[in-house]
Amino acid sequence: MENPFEIIKQRLDRIEKLLEANLGNLCNNKITHSIPTLMTIKDVANYLNLSIPTIYGYTAKKNMPHSKRGNKLYFDKNNINEWILEGRQKTIRDIERLADNYILKNSRHIRNI
Structure with a gap:
């Protein structure tokens, strides 16, 4: 044993x-x-399938996350991915879930009205 x-x-x-x-x-x-995975403006343009002037336009308007050293622009791939996902459109199912959660959370207030 x-x-x-x-x-x-x-x-x-x-x-x-x-x-x-x-x-x-x-x-x-x-x-x-x-x-960080750094990308050049050419890399970002290829990655997003956009033209280089479009990328310059986004950065000039401060709409796209980037860093600048001298005359060069650099992009962190993770930041670019997050930036793209910020524009994600909610599905009908997502909206219904949000509405259900809102109703459940605020049901006490609704009953008192």
Whole structure:
């Protein structure tokens, strides 16, 4: 018959190794996600399938996130993706969910009127 404390120790050792491996992966992912992927104006134009003058127009009006060093414009790919998703149109289902949540949240106020 095996010692129950030995079984527990073996399982804890395995759990510890798994946690260390996952923690290492988590740290590596944070490092790679925190480094911005910089793009030039040509890269952004190709990525968005827009003309370079259009990109210049967006940046001149401060409508598109960008950085400027000297005469060069730089774009962070993550910021560009977020900027694109800001313009996402809600579906009818999204709007219905928002309306349902609003009604549920404010139902006390509506009953008192």
